[in-house]
Amino acid sequence: MEKATNNVLEQRVTPSELREKGAKYIIDKIRRNKGYYVTNTERDLSQSDFKNRIMPHTQLLVARERNNSGFFSLEISGGASVHIDMMRKQMNPLEKVQVLAENMPDTLFQNLCRGINLFGYRPYPENVIRLTVKSFARYVHVWRVFDFLNYIPNMLAVMEEVKKAGCILEPCICFSTGPEHSNEYYVKKVGEILAVTGEDIILCIKNHGGLGTPRRIGQLVKNILDKYPGLLIHYHGHNSDGNDVGRIIEAVINGAKIIDASDHAFSGFFGPPPIITVVDTLEEYGFAAAGLNRQAVVEASNILRPQREYYRDFESQFLGFDPTVQVHKLPGGATGSSFEQAVKGGFLSRMPEILQKELPRVQVELGNWWSVTPGSQILWTTAVNNVLKGVRYKDASDDLKNLMLGRYGELPFYKPADEIYQAVFGTDWQNYVNCNYCYQKIENIDLDVEKKVLERRLGREATEDELVLYLQHPNDAVNFFKFEAKYGKTWILPPQIWFKKGGFSLGEKFEITDAYGKLHAIEIGPQRKTKTGDAVTYFNVDHHPEPIYTEMEQDGDGRKGSGDQLKKKVSISVKELNDLAKAGDIRSQMMGTVSEIPVAEGYEVSAGEVLIVLEAMKMLTNVISEINGKVSEVMVSPGDKVELGDSLMTISKA
């Protein structure tokens, strides 16, 4: 048996130890060392306070300092980041962790995995889950796995694959408050997890909302450890109410061995609190941060601080702590995006009503389970719809219906009341629910066929990594692959270029090192508009003239737009849309993305049949046929962005 050590360097846990000695060795080392370990929760910081936009360029700037910091882990992947990496950073999420690993060889990487929902918003087939975990496990050492219903079967496949890959498994109990959320309940839940995983895991208390008082968290940790004394507990919290430092202190005092915090130069309101604050406070209480190099943590923030201004656009529209989180329970990772939606949707003024009245009410009505992805989106969308439509539970999303039909797993405490079922499923709800209530077993899909489909869409062969990304977010992955083919590896661009607004100034110069390590000098020259309204910009690239043609979209003052294209900007009422639908002219009732088209031209359809599945705000909505007839034209294809009133399909009446 190895001995505990006081040598800071020896206290560290590293990828090479994991490779050579295995997960159990690392877990035992943390167990026997005094003090607690720190996870730098950059991914959740980025998601909670910067809409997931912190760029690889910034991460690489502090790679050395962070690598020297001696964290238990750097949480750098998973959650919504996999999707956003492709969609908004135009980076391959696997390449991101690979590149960072090369620059941070001594630091364990951690992610957050939504169990059966992986890094997406709804359940995936088991073979997709296994393939995805295997693929990411090459770079991600610590896997934090949860299910929004704490429904353990939803976590099984991921947990098995994580162990198989030799990674450190960190299953979560999602934490919330309210009468049902007693310490006894959670201790029992921990027992259920351990029964499946054994004790050589790290148990995470996932306090995604930053709920409860420090005292409550301390008691929870204590109760769990009283029952399972050798268990490693990792406390994960959010600082939305400004009190997570307190919860962390209590967690550590009561025996938690790993805690989550973040670089102070970037810490905001809804993510984890600053590392140094936590470390210095705990020091006073007699707890040392194992392996931690305080100076390196400070240096990282010194480097990061000047970068923050480039991310200003992505900080929350709503600044300041939000102690009302204890009521609305929105997870830190969803707070920023909720306010973004409120601003975009023009309902910012109704946020107090939504957050403080409707959301808590909906939560209680639907079963008081955990407000975390994808459940938080279901709760949020339902509450917003209820308030904005003025009628509660009207036009419920498919995700809510699926949830209420038990498709995503058993509700932990109670089912919604009959009147909620009636509001969602209509007067004949009882019959419908009786016939349809069951856990949704997702059948495996044929991966070879999917690969062929992907290859057809790309017009070339696809790698397994590309397949993995495609299987989770098909359209956004394909768009990203096409982007990368056209623009190259743009993730090396610094945020001041990537997020630049208003254009550059004439003569502005950049020195850019491309992804292959080559340094380039780029100078912005004059720009000229062509007859067609497109732009030609003259660059000096490595001191050679390089004029670049940019095709401008057919927007703005309708320069290139024909009459029809301009017409669609005209607003259209829901009644008009419904009338059109009854005439077979199917138009989009919302702004979103076409996710699926289950019918094709020539199909016979009947009233009530699903014609198109749209995705908006991470939720799926079915476009239903109002009439019997035949599909005569399909104007959109999966992946298309549609606006309110855009033509989708025409049905000729039977």
Added chain:
Amino acid sequence: MSVEQRKIKKVLIANRGEIALRIIRTVKELGLEAIAVYEKPDSESHYIRLADDAIMIGERPRKEYLDIDKIIWAARKTGADAIHPGYGFLSENADFSAACEKAGIIFIGPPPQVIRDMGNKVVARKIMEKAKVPTIPGTGNLAPGDAGIEQAKEFAGKYGYPVMLKAAAGGGGRGIRKVKNEEELKAQLPQVRSETRSAFNDDSIYLEKCIESPRHIEIQILADHHGNVIHLGSRDCSIQRRHQKLLEIAPADLPADVLESMYDAAIKGARQVGYVNAGTVEFLVDSQTNEFWFMEMNTRLQVEHTVTEELTGVDIVRQQIKIAEGNVLDIPADRVHMMGKAVQVRINAEDPKNNFMPEGGKTLEVYQSPGGPGVRLDGVVYQGYRIPTDYDSLMVKMTVRGYDWEQTIQRLKRALNNFLIVGPKTTIPFYLAICDEPDFQAGKFDTSYLETHEEIFNYPEQEREVAKLTKLIAEIHARKTNPYAY
């Protein structure tokens, strides 16, 4: 031969595009007036602006330039006393030459009978045979129907397959088909005949022995009305794509005695047919033995005349006009110097990787052309130029001259790299790939060059990483926000 001397004052150019401009330039150097004609789609073309006067001859693209009556009308209307036909269109139309003669307008080119004789391949062969110019063994015009097939089979039996089926009225690579065996012969003959009928309005076809992978070498000649015939050296036009020339070199890399025999043959042939004005005698040359055979004679200015001009310093268009005026050729053979090497490339708005698909309709958003020592450009394009959909996609011909072959290739490459073109795809990367190809550098090429060097088409389309990044930066700049980040 007695010919009255007649001073030309005003030349109408019955052509368009770069060749119209080329002719206008010399006409003006001579202090004469240049008249351009144009079809409506050409009304904004560049060449028109450089003429002294221009006249629209109709609406229909590619039709009016072929309309003899309209051209004669335009000449009358503008008071032109001479017409230069350029290449293509009416340049090898004997009726046009005759119509000019009849209208009292000087046709800057050979007399109608010469055009007619040389335009019919069977007649041309006979004349050349009479002049003891070696011709490829072949048949006369084949009899129609099965009798023709029998004739063809007999010929193939004697000379062996493969054989070439050719339209007597064909030219420019059209109406030619290689036949590998008797079955193909039986199948192809009626087909070629019907194609020929619709293409040339004349279904005479004949058969020739097929010379496998020959070199295509041609001799430029000048002949005046007084019986003087001189040559201006040779051109190697072997690098072709489906019988369409892409890159031409002067002089051909052949032993002096072979070239001398070819000059001799070309001049004898020209004399035999009574040739007047500038013409080109084309030969096929066996790449192994240097044996050569007469192929055809082009009775006009060639696209690739520029290489000869650069090499010899002789302005061929100027000589054409002088000859047409009835002057005696004043270029003593010893004053035709031939120093170094010249090469011409046709820079087309085409995608070589996609079967040279024209990029019609695209606009040259940026156009900067090379210059410096040894570079000549004949083109009508400029920044903002739209590649026509009604006409060919030739943007500019670049002719490069160097002291020797090595310098010429290096200069060609340098000049090609100095083009800055944004908009359409061009043949530039394709020529750059040829410049880097070792057989080309070693001067080893024949008409099979592109088929046997397919790697040329694998030139990197892959942009440099920094070019891709810059494309995004340009987009962020132009749109004033990054559409891929928000």
